[in-house]
Amino acid sequence: MAVGTATAAWVRELEAALGADGVLIDPDVTAAYARDQAMFAEAGMPAAVVLPRSTDEVVAVMQAAGRHGIPVVPRGAGSGLVGASNAVDGGITLVLTRMDAVLEVSAADRLAVVQPGVVNKTLRDAVRGHGLFYPPDPASYDWCTLGGNLAMNSGGLCCVKYGVTTDYVLGLEVVLADGRVLRTGRRTVKGVAGYDLARLFVGSEGTLGVITEATLALRPAPRPPVTLVASFGTSAQTGQVVEQVVTSGLVPSMLEVMDRTCIRAVDDMLRADLDRDAAALLLAQSDSGGEVARAEIAALTRLCEAAGADFVHSTDDPAEGDLLMTARRMALPALERLGSSLLLDDVAVPRSRVATFIDGCDTIADSSGLVVGVVGHAGDGNMHPTVVFDGGDPDQRARAFAAFDAILELGLSLGGTITGEHGVGTLKADWLERELGPVSLDVHRAIKSALDPAGLLNPGKVFRTSRAADPGAVAGLAGAH
Amino acid sequence: MAVGTATAAWVRELEAALGADGVLIDPDVTAAYARDQAMFAEAGMPAAVVLPRSTDEVVAVMQAAGRHGIPVVPRGAGSGLVGASNAVDGGITLVLTRMDAVLEVSAADRLAVVQPGVVNKTLRDAVRGHGLFYPPDPASYDWCTLGGNLAMNSGGLCCVKYGVTTDYVLGLEVVLADGRVLRTGRRTVKGVAGYDLARLFVGSEGTLGVITEATLALRPAPRPPVTLVASFGTSAQTGQVVEQVVTSGLVPSMLEVMDRTCIRAVDDMLRADLDRDAAALLLAQSDSGGEVARAEIAALTRLCEAAGADFVHSTDDPAEGDLLMTARRMALPALERLGSSLLLDDVAVPRSRVATFIDGCDTIADSSGLVVGVVGHAGDGNMHPTVVFDGGDPDQRARAFAAFDAILELGLSLGGTITGEHGVGTLKADWLERELGPVSLDVHRAIKSALDPAGLLNPGKVFRTSRAADPGAVAGLAGAH
Numbered sequence: 001m002a003v004g005t006a007t008a009a010w011v012r013e014l015e016a017a018l019g020a021d022g023v024l025i026d027p028d029v030t031a032a033y034a035r036d037q038a039m040f041a042e043a044g045m046p047a048a049v050v051l052p053r054s055t056d057e058v059v060a061v062m063q064a065a066g067r068h069g070i071p072v073v074p075r076g077a078g079s080g081l082v083g084a085s086n087a088v089d090g091g092i093t094l095v096l097t098r099m100d101a102v103l104e105v106s107a108a109d110r111l112a113v114v115q116p117g118v119v120n121k122t123l124r125d126a127v128r129g130h131g132l133f134y135p136p137d138p139a140s141y142d143w144c145t146l147g148g149n150l151a152m153n154s155g156g157l158c159c160v161k162y163g164v165t166t167d168y169v170l171g172l173e174v175v176l177a178d179g180r181v182l183r184t185g186r187r188t189v190k191g192v193a194g195y196d197l198a199r200l201f202v203g204s205e206g207t208l209g210v211i212t213e214a215t216l217a218l219r220p221a222p223r224p225p226v227t228l229v230a231s232f233g234t235s236a237q238t239g240q241v242v243e244q245v246v247t248s249g250l251v252p253s254m255l256e257v258m259d260r261t262c263i264r265a266v267d268d269m270l271r272a273d274l275d276r277d278a279a280a281l282l283l284a285q286s287d288s289g290g291e292v293a294r295a296e297i298a299a300l301t302r303l304c305e306a307a308g309a310d311f312v313h314s315t316d317d318p319a320e321g322d323l324l325m326t327a328r329r330m331a332l333p334a335l336e337r338l339g340s341s342l343l344l345d346d347v348a349v350p351r352s353r354v355a356t357f358i359d360g361c362d363t364i365a366d367s368s369g370l371v372v373g374v375v376g377h378a379g380d381g382n383m384h385p386t387v388v389f390d391g392g393d394p395d396q397r398a399r400a401f402a403a404f405d406a407i408l409e410l411g412l413s414l415g416g417t418i419t420g421e422h423g424v425g426t427l428k429a430d431w432l433e434r435e436l437g438p439v440s441l442d443v444h445r446a447i448k449s450a451l452d453p454a455g456l457l458n459p460g461k462v463f464r465t466s467r468a469a470d471p472g473a474v475a476g477l478a479g480a481h
Numbered sequence: 482m483a484v485g486t487a488t489a490a491w492v493r494e495l496e497a498a499l500g501a502d503g504v505l506i507d508p509d510v511t512a513a514y515a516r517d518q519a520m521f522a523e524a525g526m527p528a529a530v531v532l533p534r535s536t537d538e539v540v541a542v543m544q545a546a547g548r549h550g551i552p553v554v555p556r557g558a559g560s561g562l563v564g565a566s567n568a569v570d571g572g573i574t575l576v577l578t579r580m581d582a583v584l585e586v587s588a589a590d591r592l593a594v595v596q597p598g599v600v601n602k603t604l605r606d607a608v609r610g611h612g613l614f615y616p617p618d619p620a621s622y623d624w625c626t627l628g629g630n631l632a633m634n635s636g637g638l639c640c641v642k643y644g645v646t647t648d649y650v651l652g653l654e655v656v657l658a659d660g661r662v663l664r665t666g667r668r669t670v671k672g673v674a675g676y677d678l679a680r681l682f683v684g685s686e687g688t689l690g691v692i693t694e695a696t697l698a699l700r701p702a703p704r705p706p707v708t709l710v711a712s713f714g715t716s717a718q719t720g721q722v723v724e725q726v727v728t729s730g731l732v733p734s735m736l737e738v739m740d741r742t743c744i745r746a747v748d749d750m751l752r753a754d755l756d757r758d759a760a761a762l763l764l765a766q767s768d769s770g771g772e773v774a775r776a777e778i779a780a781l782t783r784l785c786e787a788a789g790a791d792f793v794h795s796t797d798d799p800a801e802g803d804l805l806m807t808a809r810r811m812a813l814p815a816l817e818r819l820g821s822s823l824l825l826d827d828v829a830v831p832r833s834r835v836a837t838f839i840d841g842c843d844t845i846a847d848s849s850g851l852v853v854g855v856v857g858h859a860g861d862g863n864m865h866p867t868v869v870f871d872g873g874d875p876d877q878r879a880r881a882f883a884a885f886d887a888i889l890e891l892g893l894s895l896g897g898t899i900t901g902e903h904g905v906g907t908l909k910a911d912w913l914e915r916e917l918g919p920v921s922l923d924v925h926r927a928i929k930s931a932l933d934p935a936g937l938l939n940p941g942k943v944f945r946t947s948r949a950a951d952p953g954a955v956a957g958l959a960g961a962h
Binding site for chain 2: 109132167288351
């Protein structure tokens with residue numbers, strides 16, 4: 001979509017504020033910013049992509065957008081999985097990757113201050129020399145940005161011991177919809193002065209404000225891991241281990257599960273000599289160090305054996321541990337080889353329901369006639385069933401979406417949530433309404449309306465802004481200016 | 482204040498919904514509900530005190546309050562320290578102590594579901610048999626309620642390792658200002674479906690809704706503690722230890738400090754043979770168990786010795802550890818013996834500024850001519866300087882309030898916050914405006930207005946509802962109905 005003469009005024013305002021190289025309007029270029037990694041989430045085409053270098057430039061963007069009624073979609077690296085940073089037609093996509101400075105690392109106060117465009121791995125590397133650790137580790141940690149992690153409240157493999165992004169947020173700087181700059185939170189470990197606004201913005205998927213700076217808590221660096229792998233003949237046995245880990249008070253630093261579909265797909269790809277007849281594989285680590293780690297893994301070994309594991313092996317050699325983890329990391333690429341398209345789901349269930357959930361996904365696979373592979377963060381009940389299908393085949397596509405919905409339905413029926421860590425975006429906005437119910441939705445709308453009365457920030461994402469409104473109508477306004 | 486004929490209609494409505502024994506209007510009885518433990522915070526007199534037994538009864542109270550425009554002050558045990566549950570003149574004080582059931586303890590999902598009137602210690606005791614632990618432990622844990630802990634986001638001694646109340650909240654049921662019932666959050670460990678509303682209500686001091694049920698995460702029970710005590714000739718040495726604990730990656734389960742004023746007051750009371758010449762005493766514990774705990778305390782011992790401690794002693798005998806902790810627990814009662822009145826402050830500073838803060842409090846004590854004793858959770862920088870004075874002497878009183886303000890000023894100047902864990906209430910509402918600044922205050926007001934447009938919930942607490950409004954004027958409306 002070209003920017004017509006009717007829109008030239010606001011583009012010129014943006015260029016005046018950000019410089020010509022900070023404003024992209026060539027559709028061949030802006031198309032690259034239309035969507036994130038969610039293949040099947042709704043997306044429009046941005047009228048302009050802006051790349052601010054400072055909070056002041058973000059303010060200028062929001063002020064111009066407000067004057068002209070143009071919707072604004074904040075975006076990091078575009079590594080998201082639910083379309084939360086997908087463009088809206090005629091809108092501005094506000095890309096924060098140029099604001100990529102680690103402003104401070106304080107070992108004495110065990111915190112870092114960062115701009116939103118810093119890549120997750122860059123912060124991890126920057127604090128390592130201080131003996132410190134920033135735990136949240138989404139799969140895309142080597143290219144996703146902290147701003148995106150904050151907007152989505154990202155998780156990862158280490159959540160089972162260390163929690164998610166929001167657990168590390170001390171303070172934020174946020175540019176509000178009207179261009180005002182909010183500084184909220186603190187540098188102290190504790191603080192209860194006023195509402196917890198920082199955690200309201202975290203996970204709000206860019207619908208309430210644009211995060212331009214964050215003060216993040218850090219932890220002491222973990223010790224080299226001891227790693228365990230175990231295979232089981234039934235998923236019920238796996239579920240029994242997960243439940244007993246929880247009740248026995250063990251807190252591994254990782255506790256992952258893969259089902260038979262994933263085991264075989266990985267084995268086909270890596271020739272890793274995995275147990276192809278196993279119903280499920282558990283992978284666990286302890287990073288407590290020395291004797292404690294060995295004792296934790298020994299306790300976990302006993303739980304696996306008591307549950308009737310076919311095979312249990314552990315190692316304190318980090319290189320061998322890495323090799324074992326490769327099977328887990330390769331699950332998604334291996335599934336990708338089985339079909340042209342994937343629908344990656346993200347359901348969290350209470351930890352006592354993990355086995356029931358895996359079995360339910362098997363049933364859904366059977367009745368849909370499609371492959372559904374399940375990997376997941378078993379230790380916190382956050383499962384990623386992935387539907388594999390031929391996206392070019394309309395019948396398969398319809399069955400794939402039906403299976404995707406059946407998985408969400410199953411998760412809710414087990415007391416779970418439709419998203420453990422990927423977010424809602426456009427992909428699950430309708431399902432969100434179902435999970436939250438009308439009172440919670442009204443409260444969401446009231447807060448959105450209080451902070452962004454014109455509905456300019458990331459319209460159509462997470463939930464419909466009002467019962468009557470069509471998010472497309474908001475995006476469409478841009479053309480009128 | 483008696484309830485006149487003009488207000489009788491709403492009282493009869495409340496009696497019809499709650500039963501006569503659920504509605505108290507005798508001023509001799511209701512006076513007991515006028516204030517919490519903050520001696521000097523603003524307080525009015527309630528026109529009625531209601532004691533609902535169920536969420537439905539809370540709904541009935543909010544509906545009646547809405548129909549008649551009567552302000553409502555939610556209240557737990559009244560153990561607060563900032564007047565957050567102090568009555569407003571002519572309002573309803575909504576006491577939640579009768580809703581005191583532990584509804585569920587799930588070892589398999591490591592969580593508990595509770596009503597708001599459950600006493601903190603009751604939950605701790607209820608989960609102990611499952612090998613579980615609810616960490617937040619305010620000093621009043623044996624009589625304060627979880628509803629109050631949630632409303633205030635309470636902390637305690639174990640925050641340095643385990644975090645505060647909000648870190649344990651998975652889901653909430655909240656009765657909104659208009660009587661609708663919001664259920665928000667989840668039973669799963671992870672979840673990002675929609676805004677983090679639960680953590681918005683936590684710490685909002687009853688200004689956004691009435692919490693009627695909570696789903697709380699639990700942890701594995703800690704191991705018996707190893708305890709260390711060390712005394713120092715200068716507070717700078719203490720600060721050095723705190724800073725080195727942080728930078729070295731040690732995470733004790735407790736790290737407390739007492740200054741010379743407190744040491745001497747406690748020694749006078751307990752004849753405990755404390756080092757009366759020490760500038761500060763550090764008390765620390767590790768609950769990691771066995772060799773790990775002994776190694777952590779040994780590392781801490783080395784840090785204390787390197788900083789030039791006059792005396793270091795540690796023990797893994799829990800009874801001896803308890804005895805050492807008595808000195809810390811008795812600090813406030815010991816200070817109370819020194820004067821008729823106390824002003825207990827609650828400033829959190831970055832951990833690197835603990836020593837500077839203690840020294841600053843000394844200077845403030847000298848210049849005010851009053852005793853200021855400092856105890857604090859050194860490990861998380863949350864300090865409780867306490868001004869001791871004769872409340873009957875107007876000159877001392879004025880100097881005490883000036884010292885109290887000077888301590889807040891000092892905290893802010895060191896990058897700290899005016900409240901680490903006690904909250905704002907009426908005591909610090911003016912200071913809150915100073916800490917947050919105009920943009921954050923506007924956002925607070927916008928959210929308050931979105932959720933409670935009539936301003937019925939706990940008016941005048943935390944912050945002034947609008948720039949122009951006088952909270953007394955809202956409370957005064959009650960008389961007009």
